[in-house]
Amino acid sequence: MELDSKLQTLFSYLKGLEKVCIAFSAGIDSSFLLESAHRALNGNVLAVMARGSMMPQKEIDYGREFCKSRSIQFIEIEANEFEVEAFANNTPDRCYYCKHAIFSKIIKTAEENGFHIVLEGTNLDDMGDYRPGRKALAELGIKSPLLECGFTKNEIRAFAREMDIDIWDKPAAACLATRVPTGEKVTPELLKRIEVSEDAIKQLGFRQVRVRVHGSLARIEIPADGIEKMCRPAVRDEVSRKLKDAGFRYVSIDLDGYKTGNMN
Numbered sequence: 433m434e435l436d437s438k439l440q441t442l443f444s445y446l447k448g449l450e451k452v453c454i455a456f457s458a459g460i461d462s463s464f465l466l467e468s469a470h471r472a473l474n475g476n477v478l479a480v481m482a483r484g485s486m487m488p489q490k491e492i493d494y495g496r497e498f499c500k501s502r503s504i505q506f507i508e509i510e511a512n513e514f515e516v517e518a519f520a521n522n523t524p525d526r527c528y529y530c531k532h533a534i535f536s537k538i539i540k541t542a543e544e545n546g547f548h549i550v551l552e553g554t555n556l557d558d559m560g561d562y563r564p565g566r567k568a569l570a571e572l573g574i575k576s577p578l579l580e581c582g583f584t585k586n587e588i589r590a591f592a593r594e595m596d597i598d599i600w601d602k603p604a605a606a607c608l609a610t611r612v613p614t615g616e617k618v619t620p621e622l623l624k625r626i627e628v629s630e631d632a633i634k635q636l637g638f639r640q641v642r643v644r645v646h647g648s649l650a651r652i653e654i655p656a657d658g659i660e661k662m663c664r665p666a667v668r669d670e671v672s673r674k675l676k677d678a679g680f681r682y683v684s685i686d687l688d689g690y691k692t693g694n695m696n
Contacts, residue, residue: 436591438581438582438583439468441581442577442578442583443468443471443472445577445580445581446469446472446473446577447472447473449551449575450473450476451473451477451546451547451549452469452476452477452478452549452550453477453478453479453538453541453545453547453549453551454466454469454477454478454479454480454551454552455480455482455535455538455550455551455552455553455574456479456480456481456499456506457481457487457491457553457605458481458491458494458495458498459553459602459604459605460588460592460597460599460600460602460604461553461554461555462552462553463498463597463599464553464578464591464595465551465552465553465578466479466499466504467502467592468595469551470502471595477504477505478504478505478507478542478545478547479495479499479505479506479507480506480507480508480509480538480541480542481506482509482511482534482537483508483509483510484510484511484513485514485608485620485623486511486513486530486607486609486623487607488605488627488630488631489627492508505545507545509538509541511534511537512533514618514619514620516529516530516533517529519609520617520618520619521617521618522609522612522613522614522616522618523614523615524564524614525564526564526609526614527563527564527565527568527607528565528567529568530607531565531568531569532571532572535550535552535568535569535574536572538550539572539574550572550573550574550575551574551575551576552569552575552576553576553578554566554569555578555584555588556578556579556582556583556584557585558579559579561692585604589601603639603640604640604692608626609623611626611642611643611645612626612644612645613644613645613646622645625645625678625679625680626643626645628678629643629650629674629675629678629680630642630643632671632674632675632678633652633654633671633674636667636670638654638658638661638662640654640655640690641653641654641690642654642690643675648680648681648682649680649681649682649683650675650680650682650683651685651686652675652683652685653686653690653691654685654689654690655690656688656689656690659685659687663685671683
């Protein structure tokens with residue numbers, strides 16, 4: 433593949449680092465960054481995934497297969513996010529403390545395996561949202577090549593498609609704890625309920641889904657152009673049944689549609 437000038441800038445940046453560890457979440461941003469580093473550094477790269485309740489199992493499975501299919505060195509570690517008091521209590525600065533704890537573990541794992549530079553996948557578009565975790569990354573010296581090289585989400589998707597990364601058009605994902613209002617405690621059981629509910633809706637053909645939690649009520653967010661389909665009696669009844677089976681008492685649809693960062 434002939435390199436676009438911006439992609440060439442990224443490859444040059446990565447080559448200058450010689451050897452890197454990628455904090456790998458299996459989302460489109462970190463997948464693109466990992467693939468780019470793998471190509472630029474002739475495989476001299478380590479992928480570390482922090483596995484926890486805040487991450488859907490399908491993401492973990494995809495990350496394993498992504499690395500296996502490319503012969504990328506891959507290590508899974510336990511996030512143990514519920515050991516972070518701010519995470520479990522869901523405080524406003526939850527993301528800062530959680531990121532700090534998890535990336536400290538990633539740094540330790542990387543260094544134990546001979547990698548002393550850790551990269552992550554923040555891009556230019558992420559800077560328009562509330563991201564308290566960015567402070568933790570800065571304090572720990574984590575590098576963000578996609579941000580530093582000025583990549584937007586659309587550019588990442590376009591280059592990922594050229595690289596045959598099959599999730600190039602995958603909808604944006606986020607930590608499952610973002611579905612819970614600040615101040616309401618987060619538990620493994622609650623995150624599993626959210627994961628199961630969102631999977632059930634996706635199986636009905638809705639690609640971008642958030643199930644926001646308000647006590648015993650599930651508030652479903654999907655793009656506005658899918659609301660009519662969601663309200664069809666057969667679909668509505670199926671969604672209601674599956675979410676109640678997952679543990680919710682009430683099920684509602686947000687008529688304003690999906691909005692990123694809606695619980696911030």
